[in-house]
Structure formats: C-alpha cells, structure tokens
Amino acid sequence: MDISNLIEEMTTPIHDFLVKNSESHTIRCYMPGHKGTEDQLDITEIDGADSLYDTDTNGGKGIIAQSEKNASKLFGSKRTLYSCSGSTLAIQTMLTLAKLRGNGKDHVIAGRYSHRSFINSCVLLGLIPSWVYPEEYLSAAVTPESIEAKINSRTLAVFINSIDYYGGMSNISAIAEVCHSHGIPLLVDNAHGAYLKFAPVDLHPMTLGADMCADSAHKTLPVLTGGAYLHIANEKYCAMAKEAMALTATSSPSYLILDSLDRCNRTIAEKPFHIAEICNKVTALKRHCADMGYVLIQSDYMKVTFDCVAVHSTGFAMAEMLKEFGIECEYADEYRCVLLFGSGSTDVDFETIKAVLKANTPRSVFVRSLPSSPVHIRTQTACSPAKAYFSGKVRLPVMMTVGKVCAGAVAPCPPGIPLIMPGEVVTIDAARALRDKGIADIPIVV
Numbered sequence: 001m002d003i004s005n006l007i008e009e010m011t012t013p014i015h016d017f018l019v020k021n022s023e024s025h026t027i028r029c030y031m032p033g034h035k036g037t038e039d040q041l042d043i044t045e046i047d048g049a050d051s052l053y054d055t056d057t058n059g060g061k062g063i064i065a066q067s068e069k070n071a072s073k074l075f076g077s078k079r080t081l082y083s084c085s086g087s088t089l090a091i092q093t094m095l096t097l098a099k100l101r102g103n104g105k106d107h108v109i110a111g112r113y114s115h116r117s118f119i120n121s122c123v124l125l126g127l128i129p130s131w132v133y134p135e136e137y138l139s140a141a142v143t144p145e146s147i148e149a150k151i152n153s154r155t156l157a158v159f160i161n162s163i164d165y166y167g168g169m170s171n172i173s174a175i176a177e178v179c180h181s182h183g184i185p186l187l188v189d190n191a192h193g194a195y196l197k198f199a200p201v202d203l204h205p206m207t208l209g210a211d212m213c214a215d216s217a218h219k220t221l222p223v224l225t226g227g228a229y230l231h232i233a234n235e236k237y238c239a240m241a242k243e244a245m246a247l248t249a250t251s252s253p254s255y256l257i258l259d260s261l262d263r264c265n266r267t268i269a270e271k272p273f274h275i276a277e278i279c280n281k282v283t284a285l286k287r288h289c290a291d292m293g294y295v296l297i298q299s300d301y302m303k304v305t306f307d308c309v310a311v312h313s314t315g316f317a318m319a320e321m322l323k324e325f326g327i328e329c330e331y332a333d334e335y336r337c338v339l340l341f342g343s344g345s346t347d348v349d350f351e352t353i354k355a356v357l358k359a360n361t362p363r364s365v366f367v368r369s370l371p372s373s374p375v376h377i378r379t380q381t382a383c384s385p386a387k388a389y390f391s392g393k394v395r396l397p398v399m400m401t402v403g404k405v406c407a408g409a410v411a412p413c414p415p416g417i418p419l420i421m422p423g424e425v426v427t428i429d430a431a432r433a434l435r436d437k438g439i440a441d442i443p444i445v446v
Contacts, residue, residue, distance in 0.1 A: 010269035013063035014262035053246035083228040084253035087191040088117040090214030090230035096244040105156035137374035140164035161189040165415040167299025176209025185211035195220040198275035311362035334371035379424040388423035407443040
C-alpha cells in the first residue's frame with residue numbers, strides 16, 4: 001500500500017494538544033491526582049481534549065475524532081475507532097454491533113481456538129457460540145466449507161481469529177465470500193496483525209473482505225500496551241459504534257495510549273516502507289534458521305515459530321536456552337517456541353539472535369522424552385455460556401470435575417485461549433489437559 005502521499009494529512013492533533021497543555025503551566029485542578037508529576041501528558045477530558053466515546057456528539061471535530069479519521073485513511077476503513085483496552089474492547093464492540101443489527105439472532109460461528117475475550121463477550125451479550133474446529137491444535141485455519149456447514153437461520157455472525165499464536169492465518173477472502181453470500185457479517189480478531197496493512201503483501205482483513213476487525217496496535221506497531229483499533233468496513237455498523245464501545249469500556253481512557261496511537265499514524269506515514277523492511281528481515285532470519293538445522297512452521301511475516309518437537313526438543317527448552325543469552329520469546333509450550341518482531345525491532349536484535357542460534361545448534365536443546373501429541377478438546381454443551389457463568393458455582397480440584405458443567409472460561413495465559421468453555425461438560429481429556437497446563441481448580445456449576 002502506497003501511503004507516502006498521506007504524509008501531509010497525518011497530523012497529530014492529540015499529541016499537539018497534550019504538549020501544548022503540558023507547556024501552559026496551568027494549575028491542574030482536575031484529575032489525575034498526580035497533577036502531571038508522573039507524566040506531563042497524562043490528563044483527563046478537560047476542555048479541548050475531546051472525549052473518546054463522545055466524538056460523534058460534538059460533531060466529530062475534536063482532536064480524537066480527527067486522529068481516528070487519520071487512522072481510517074491509513075487502514076482503508078469506513079471508520080476506525082481507538083481502544084485503550086486492547087483488542088478485548090474492540091471484540092466486545094464488534095459483537096455488540098452485530099447483535100444490535102442482528103434482528104434477534106444469537107448464534108455466532110467461531111473458530112474453537114478463539115481468545116477468551118470472545119467467549120467472555122458471549123457471556124455478557126447472551127450469545128451462543130457454534131464451534132468450528134481447525135485441523136491443528138491452536139490453529140486459526142478453519143475452512144470456508146466448515147463455516148458454511150454451520151450456517152443456519154439463527155446465525156448472527158462469523159468470528160475468526162487470524163493471525164493465531166503460532167503465526168497461522170485463515171483464508172479470510174474465501175470465508176468472507178461465504179459469509180456475504182448468506183448476508184452474514186465476518187468479524188476478525190486480528191490482534192496479532194495490525195501491521196499487515198503495511199507488509200510486503202497487504203493481507204489485512206480490511207483488504208480481504210472482513211466487515212469488522214480488531215487490531216492490537218501495541219503488539220507490532222509503535223504503540224503503548226493497551227492501544228488497539230476497531231476497523232469497520234460495513235457502513236451499517238458505523239453510526240452506533242461509539243455508543244456500543246462505551247457499553248463495556250473504561251470511562252477513563254488513557255491519554256498516554258491515545259497519544260501513542262495518534263503519533264503512530266504520523267510514524268507510519270513518514271516511514272511507509274519501514275514495516276515491510278522489518279518483515280523482510282524476519283523472512284531472512286527464517287532462512288538462516290532453516291540453514292542452521294532448525295525446523296520452522298509456516299507463520300506470518302512477524303513471527304518465527306520453531307517446531308521444537310521436530311528436533312527432539314520442546315518449546316520450553318528452546319525458550320530457556322534463548323533466555324540464557326538475553327532473548328525473551330513471545331510464547332513457548334510443549335511443542336513450539338515463538339519469536340515475535342515488530343516495528344521497534346533493530347538490526348542488532350536480528351544479528352544477536354542469528355549469532356545465538358548459530359552458536360547453539362538444535363542439538364543444544366535436545367530433550368530425552370517428547371510430550372504426547374496435542375488433542376482437540378471436544379465436549380458436549382449443557383447450557384449457554386451466560387447461563388453457566390451466572391449460575392451458582394464452586395471451585396473444585398480439576399480432576400474432580402469430570403462430568404460436571406464448567407462455569408467459566410478456563411484459559412492458560414499466554415495464549416489466553418480457553419481449553420474449556422462455560423456451559424460445557426468437563427471430559428476426562430479436558431481435565432487432564434488443564435492439569436497438565438498447571439491449572440489446579442476450575443469453577444463448576446452447582
């Protein structure tokens with residue numbers, strides 16, 4: 001995407017206001033209580049600062065509204081909203097908007113390995129997930145055919161995550177085609193892929209046909225933790241978007257996060273090829289890893305995912321070896337180890353990682369015994385997620401819960417993906433998997 005022609009339009013209205021206010025030496029008789037001693041740019045909704053969830057009511061002329069319009073131009077959306085509560089808030093808002101325009105429908109077709117923010121949103125909104133299983137554990141790659149087979153008269157929306165924690169991606173274009181042929185919106189949890197709009201090939205869900213999309217800007221772009229976007233491509237969801245977001249959002253959004261989202265627009269426009277250059281460096285690192293004997297699985301531009309079992313090791317052993325040399329990975333489990341790069345990754349980072357991997361061949365992470373292969377946890381549904389969550393509950397040791405109904409989303413974090421959902425009957429496989437993940441007890445419906 002050529003965004004170099006947008007540089008003159010990429011003003012920084014939020015940042016400019018915050019800097020001007022910090023230099024004014026005004027006596028701060030308003031929140032927060034530190035009065036600027038912690039950070040001069042940290043303010044609340046004072047005169048002129050706009051209000052994140054009220055940008056529509058003031059005519060869309062405030063500094064936040066202007067900045068969000070800049071982001072919308074960069075991402076090619078009909079509307080982009082900022083979130084100071086990560087993609088979780090964006091996901092809650094997408095589902096709220098779908099329900100508001102859903103004519104009473106309440107079923108959402110979703111990839112089984114969706115983030116816990118999805119199932120928690122279903123609890124809050126009274127929605128019922130209809131699960132589609134991918135071929136591999138933790139994978140996002142559900143097929144268009146499996147989704148179409150689930151569509152019925154109660155289907156409100158389709159929800160998929162892409163990119164997954166290992167770096168796998170869904171065929172968004174094909175899934176969007178299926179959804180739209182049935183008049184159903186496609187919602188995408190793109191938390192790990194905000195950068196995709198600026199990658200060597202634009203694979204962003206907004207480009208590929210999603211109706212709405214949640215991006216965690218902070219995961220790969222130069223944004224503070226908690227900064228995220230809700231992108232909307234379907235016009236019918238735009239008008240009520242702010243109202244829907246305010247339903248579950250904090251009423252005290254961080255202006256420091258808003259400032260970083262605002263400045264990110266300018267940074268991307270000033271260096272339109274920087275993200276693509278980082279992606280190319282990651283691709284080169286992948287080639288070096290393969291040349292050194294490491295086995296990688298196919299992953300998105302910003303991840304290097306080691307298939308550790310293939311070299312008779314575990315992700316944990318690989319992560320521990322890297323940590324000894326000052327390299328902290330994004331995620332590791334029994335099978336794989338994931339390195340995540342971003343706009344701030346440096347040439348020194350890449351060269352250091354290459355040197356460490358060259359000095360430590362796959363033999364250095366050899367383990368005597370390998371973990372058993374992962375299994376899909378398939379359960380029966382006893383009741384809706386909302387009914388289970390809001391029922392009476394008690395916590396029991398996990399191996400004593402077999403045959404009972406789970407009352408919450410039980411998700412080791414990372415990756416924050418529930419192994420069992422509220423309303424599902426705990427199977428022996430589920431109980432063992434939870435135990436093996438270090439979970440001692442879980443909530444059960446009584």
